[in-house]
Amino acid sequence: MQLSKEEIEILKIIEENHKLPIESIALMAMCSEDAVSAAIQKLEQAKIIMSYPTLIDWSKVEGQEGVIAMIDVKVTPKRGVGFNEVAERISRFPEVSSLYLMSGAYDLSITIEGKTMNQIAQFVSEKLSTIENVVSTTTHFMLKKYKHDGVNFNSGNEDKDRRMVVSP
Amino acid sequence: MKHGYEHYLSQTAKELQPSGIRKFFDLAASMDDVISLGVGEPDFVTPWSIREATILSLEQGFTSYTANAGLLELREEITYYLKNRFGVQYNPSNQITVTIGASQAIDLAFRAILNQGDEVLIVEPAFVSYAPLVAIAGGTPVAVSTSPANGFNVTPEQIEAAITEKTKAILLCSPNNPTGSMLTKNELIEIAAVIKKHDLLVVSDEIYAELSYDEDFCSVAAIDGMYERTILINGFSKGFAMTGWRLGFLAAPTEFVEVMLKIYQYTTMCAPNMLQRGAIEALRNTYPEVESMRNSYRRRRNYVVQTLNQMGLDCHVPGGAFYVFPSIRATGLSSEQFAEELLMKEKVAVVPGHVFGESGEGYIRCSYATSMAQLQEALKRMQRFIESKGVLAEHQSEKVKTH
Numbered sequence: 001m002q003l004s005k006e007e008i009e010i011l012k013i014i015e016e017n018h019k020l021p022i023e024s025i026a027l028m029a030m031c032s033e034d035a036v037s038a039a040i041q042k043l044e045q046a047k048i049i050m051s052y053p054t055l056i057d058w059s060k061v062e063g064q065e066g067v068i069a070m071i072d073v074k075v076t077p078k079r080g081v082g083f084n085e086v087a088e089r090i091s092r093f094p095e096v097s098s099l100y101l102m103s104g105a106y107d108l109s110i111t112i113e114g115k116t117m118n119q120i121a122q123f124v125s126e127k128l129s130t131i132e133n134v135v136s137t138t139t140h141f142m143l144k145k146y147k148h149d150g151v152n153f154n155s156g157n158e159d160k161d162r163r164m165v166v167s168p
Numbered sequence: 169m170k171h172g173y174e175h176y177l178s179q180t181a182k183e184l185q186p187s188g189i190r191k192f193f194d195l196a197a198s199m200d201d202v203i204s205l206g207v208g209e210p211d212f213v214t215p216w217s218i219r220e221a222t223i224l225s226l227e228q229g230f231t232s233y234t235a236n237a238g239l240l241e242l243r244e245e246i247t248y249y250l251k252n253r254f255g256v257q258y259n260p261s262n263q264i265t266v267t268i269g270a271s272q273a274i275d276l277a278f279r280a281i282l283n284q285g286d287e288v289l290i291v292e293p294a295f296v297s298y299a300p301l302v303a304i305a306g307g308t309p310v311a312v313s314t315s316p317a318n319g320f321n322v323t324p325e326q327i328e329a330a331i332t333e334k335t336k337a338i339l340l341c342s343p344n345n346p347t348g349s350m351l352t353k354n355e356l357i358e359i360a361a362v363i364k365k366h367d368l369l370v371v372s373d374e375i376y377a378e379l380s381y382d383e384d385f386c387s388v389a390a391i392d393g394m395y396e397r398t399i400l401i402n403g404f405s406k407g408f409a410m411t412g413w414r415l416g417f418l419a420a421p422t423e424f425v426e427v428m429l430k431i432y433q434y435t436t437m438c439a440p441n442m443l444q445r446g447a448i449e450a451l452r453n454t455y456p457e458v459e460s461m462r463n464s465y466r467r468r469r470n471y472v473v474q475t476l477n478q479m480g481l482d483c484h485v486p487g488g489a490f491y492v493f494p495s496i497r498a499t500g501l502s503s504e505q506f507a508e509e510l511l512m513k514e515k516v517a518v519v520p521g522h523v524f525g526e527s528g529e530g531y532i533r534c535s536y537a538t539s540m541a542q543l544q545e546a547l548k549r550m551q552r553f554i555e556s557k558g559v560l561a562e563h564q565s566e567k568v569k570t571h
Contacts, residue, residue, distance in 0.1 A: 166519060
């Protein structure tokens with residue numbers, strides 16, 4: 001889809017901070033508030049803006065730490081539909097937070113979020129590996145999140161403004 | 169001591185005024201939780217690859233002196249940079265010198281060209297160091313005041329009117345600190361005609377060249393007939409977010425560079441080796457980061473300028489750097505009173521305009537090199553402050569909404 005310069009500008013601004021009020025976005029992008037609202041509506045409808053997620057570091061919240069696993073899955077592709085059918089089936093499970101078709105040693109890369117290790121083990125053994133066409137699974141538990149979606153999870157220091165209050 | 173210390177001190181040094189910024193810094197630094205719009209440096213940390221290249225150079229043991237003029241490899245990169253970005257061609261072996269920040273390059277330029285009593289035109293409002301550096305070098309700074317009527321840009325007529333028999337050079341800074349104003353190519357051509365007519369030199373501080381938002385930056389050295397009379401000064405501080413590194417450079421005809429290099433070798437020797445290696449990485453590989461920082465500043469500039477105008481503080485649209493310079497005359501306060509009261513009542517630090525020269529009185533410098541969240545909060549507080557001064561009656565309907 002071809003977008004105007006203003007629309008791309010608006011996307012970049014809300015990609016950085018989607019909580020900015022429309023008035024501020026309009027001032028930053030140098031267009032009217034109506035134009036910003038219309039552009040955002042259009043971009044949402046076109047599914048260019050997919051959602052407005054909030055990135056939360058659950059590991060810092062007691063009792064909510066959870067467990068994340070990345071699973072490499074080998075699949076026998078099905079005639080006519082390739083990997084799509086099995087990928088769509090897997091993506092319907094609410095435990096699956098992301099799913100990609102990969103090149104290389106395995107076919108699908110799945111991220112699972114669960115409350116306990118046991119819950120993930122159960123998902124793999126009972127739901128995932130029993131799907132027809134799934135040949136094998138390799139589960140990697142995530143031990144610590146350092147960076148996610150471009151955001152550093154541990155970087156308290158770099159975000160700190162170390163500049164003097166007034167400088168030339 | 170027989171005569172007291174006064175007797176021993178240099179007359180020139182004694183007569184120097186302490187920077188007004190320093191005084192204001194001391195006041196602001198004594199308070200907690202201040203939101204600062206008083207900062208003349210990027211809010212970004214130096215791009216990681218530059219820091220990484222510097223760490224690697226230390227690991228590899230690059231801890232010795234370099235050539236006085238800097239590593240040849242860096243001077244070559246600077247040459248490509250000046251040629252590719254601004255269309256000016258220099259010889260890396262004898263026309264470029266890497267300095268300790270652009271500030272030192274300006275100091276070297278004045279020391280190299282000025283004799284006692286030579287006058288240097290300084291376009292005001294101006295960066296706080298220019299006039300004192302002229303004085304330290306034995307020259308006489310002559311202010312050429314600009315006004316918002318002309319976007320704080322100097323006109324050829326103003327320059328012509330300020331020239332005397334003693335005028336040796338003019339200092340140009342575009343985009344400008346503190347006004348953010350920028351000279352277009354056509355304006356530079358007109359100014360160049362006056363400079364050539366009176367056979368003057370130009371010390372061109374181009375430190376904000378990477379931060380020009382609406383049109384391409386034009387170096388005065390690229391204007392016909394100006395190359396041979398320009399000492400071009402630039403550096404890594406602003407565009408590459410490397411203020412604390414103190415790395416700048418100068419480029420000029422060989423005859424000037426040779427003299428500046430003599431002073432440099434006796435005073436400084438060279439810029440730190442490992443930092444110069446980081447600078448090579450900056451010029452080679454960080455252009456996407458520089459562009460992304462520039463875009464971020466441009467968006468914040470749009471926001472700040474329009475918000476200040478809606479608030480009733482007249483503010484021209486600066487073409488570059490990361491400062492706005494709104495008028496605070498409507499409040500009836502002097503710029504120092506305004507900045508002090510704003511700091512005390514609302515804990516927002518801005519720099520009073522008069523520290524940049526007389527023509528800065530009636531204005532304040534606000535830097536938008538800070539996060540949107542901070543800017544929103546700072547502007548909200550500023551609005552509350554000027555409302556308390558009864559300025560805003562006619563602007564109430566357009567009241568700025570912030571979080």
